[in-house]
Amino acid sequence: MGADIPAQPGILAGLVAITRRDLLLAWKRPGDVLNPLFFFAMVCTLFPLAIGPSPAELMFSGPGVLWVAALLASLLSLNSLFLSDHEDGSLDQWLTSPQPLPVLAIGKTLAHWLISGLPLVLISPLLAMTYRMPAGVILVLIFTLFLGTICLSLLGSIGAALTVGLHRGTALLSLLILPLAMPVLLLGANTVSLAAGNEAYATGIWALAAYAIAALSLAPYATAAALRISNE
Amino acid sequence: MRRRLATERKVLTAKLSAKDLTLIRGERCLFQQLEFALDAGELLLLQGRNGSGKTSLLRAIAGLLSLESGEVHWNDVPVLSQRQEFHGAMVWLAHRTGLKGDLTPAENLHFEATLRPQSKTEIAAIYERLGIARLKRLPLRSLSAGQQRRVALARMLMADVPLWLMDEPFTNLDSDGRKLVIELTEEHLASGGLCVLAAHQEVDINATVKRVKL
Numbered sequence: 145m146g147a148d149i150p151a152q153p154g155i156l157a158g159l160v161a162i163t164r165r166d167l168l169l170a171w172k173r174p175g176d177v178l179n180p181l182f183f184f185a186m187v188c189t190l191f192p193l194a195i196g197p198s199p200a201e202l203m204f205s206g207p208g209v210l211w212v213a214a215l216l217a218s219l220l221s222l223n224s225l226f227l228s229d230h231e232d233g234s235l236d237q238w239l240t241s242p243q244p245l246p247v248l249a250i251g252k253t254l255a256h257w258l259i260s261g262l263p264l265v266l267i268s269p270l271l272a273m274t275y276r277m278p279a280g281v282i283l284v285l286i287f288t289l290f291l292g293t294i295c296l297s298l299l300g301s302i303g304a305a306l307t308v309g310l311h312r313g314t315a316l317l318s319l320l321i322l323p324l325a326m327p328v329l330l331l332g333a334n335t336v337s338l339a340a341g342n343e344a345y346a347t348g349i350w351a352l353a354a355y356a357i358a359a360l361s362l363a364p365y366a367t368a369a370a371l372r373i374s375n376e
Numbered sequence: 377m378r379r380r381l382a383t384e385r386k387v388l389t390a391k392l393s394a395k396d397l398t399l400i401r402g403e404r405c406l407f408q409q410l411e412f413a414l415d416a417g418e419l420l421l422l423q424g425r426n427g428s429g430k431t432s433l434l435r436a437i438a439g440l441l442s443l444e445s446g447e448v449h450w451n452d453v454p455v456l457s458q459r460q461e462f463h464g465a466m467v468w469l470a471h472r473t474g475l476k477g478d479l480t481p482a483e484n485l486h487f488e489a490t491l492r493p494q495s496k497t498e499i500a501a502i503y504e505r506l507g508i509a510r511l512k513r514l515p516l517r518s519l520s521a522g523q524q525r526r527v528a529l530a531r532m533l534m535a536d537v538p539l540w541l542m543d544e545p546f547t548n549l550d551s552d553g554r555k556l557v558i559e560l561t562e563e564h565l566a567s568g569g570l571c572v573l574a575a576h577q578e579v580d581i582n583a584t585v586k587r588v589k590l
Contacts, residue, residue: 153490161490165479172478233472240438241491242464376441 158243159251166255180217180260181267187213188271199276206275207336214264214289215329218296219321221260223314225252225304235375245368253301261293284339288332291352295328298363305370328355390416390538392570397446399432406432412588417565419583422574424590430574431471434543437572438468466539467492473528477517481508481527484516488531495536502533521548540564542573
């Protein structure tokens with residue numbers, strides 16, 4: 145034991161460290177990052193081929209298709225959020241560290257969003273062009289997807305934490321998350337549709353932002369509690 | 377000056393005790409009415425055959441498992457009512473190391489350092505002591521099981537905490553490694569630390585040893 149009390153690592157340090165670690169891991173295994181992105185791009189490019197080149201139809205179905213594909217792509221990557229940490233014992237180490245678990249959960253979720261949510265947002269304008277979306281609507285799409293993927297990552301972290309102890313919990317995870325994710329999908333897709341129809345759409349964006357803030361303030365605690373239960 | 381006194385008091389009063397611990401997993405009662413009291417400088421040896429509940433008891437002490445009855449106390453305060461303080465005073469060497477195979481030992485330990493209070497010892501000295509200095513830039517998955525365990529030991533040495541929980545620390549280690557674990561434990565106990573060690577074999581250590589048979 146030293147003579148001085150050692151500096152206790154700060155809360156922010158834990159958050160930054162866990163985010164940094166997950167980004168580093170993703171960097172070393174790029175396949176995990178690219179999978180949901182490929183899925184998103186594939187679904188979005190196949191749809192116009194299937195429904196035909198009529199601009200009216202493409203513009204009508206575009207927002208819905210892009211949003212459903214984004215939702216499913218987010219779900220696809222959720223299963224692995226806590227799985228490897230549970231299997232190799234990292235989760236035990238976090239649960240027995242003095243760092244508050246909700247903060248570590250935020251760090252994990254932030255990394256997950258940066259790895260699998262943000263790329264969807266960034267690639268969406270390119271895919272939106274295949275649906276003949278005008279620039280103004282694309283901006284609305286980017287904004288709603290930005291807020292929506294944050295919501296989905298946060299909601300997903302609760303589901304992933306609840307199902308981490310179960311083997312093959314994928315189906316259960318989707319069932320748990322979908323009811324909570326429905327409002328996000330409805331708000332997101334409808335807001336973009338309204339913007340495409342030249343109608344007032346601001347309400348949808350405010351509602352999505354409110355949902356994101358509510359999720360950000362509640363989800364980390366729920367995730368932490370769920371992790372404690374499922375790691376017993 | 378005030379800070380210095382606070383540390384000394386913390387070390388002097390460090391005490392781990394438990395009463396009436398009962399744990400039931402599924403249909404089986406792993407242990408009941410178990411009790412122990414451990415003071416600074418003492419080692420608690422958990423012994424029993426495979427599957428007798430050594431790891432479960434360690435997990436219960438660490439606060440990872442909820443018990444059927446009984447409480448674990450740290451400095452006479454229930455662990456669950458001061459989870460953060462207790463976890464700031466312990467480090468756990470589990471069977472699963474909790475290290476990432478894709479990262480190098482240095483990257484792994486850099487992350488671990490943000491989780492707990494860190495000792496003043498130079499990290500280079502710890503690498504040297506454990507014989508992993510030349511491995512620190514290799515991906516962890518390319519190391520042998522024994523070398524990975526040495527990296528996990530490095531995490532334990534880096535942490536400046538009084539309580540060590542060790543689950544079968546000798547697994548995968550060669551005879552030098554085993555001797556090293558014993559030496560490190562003796563040093564830790566001599567400096568006023570506490571140790572709970574689960575092992576299925578006899579441990580020959582020069583310290584006050586208390587035993588729990590499971």
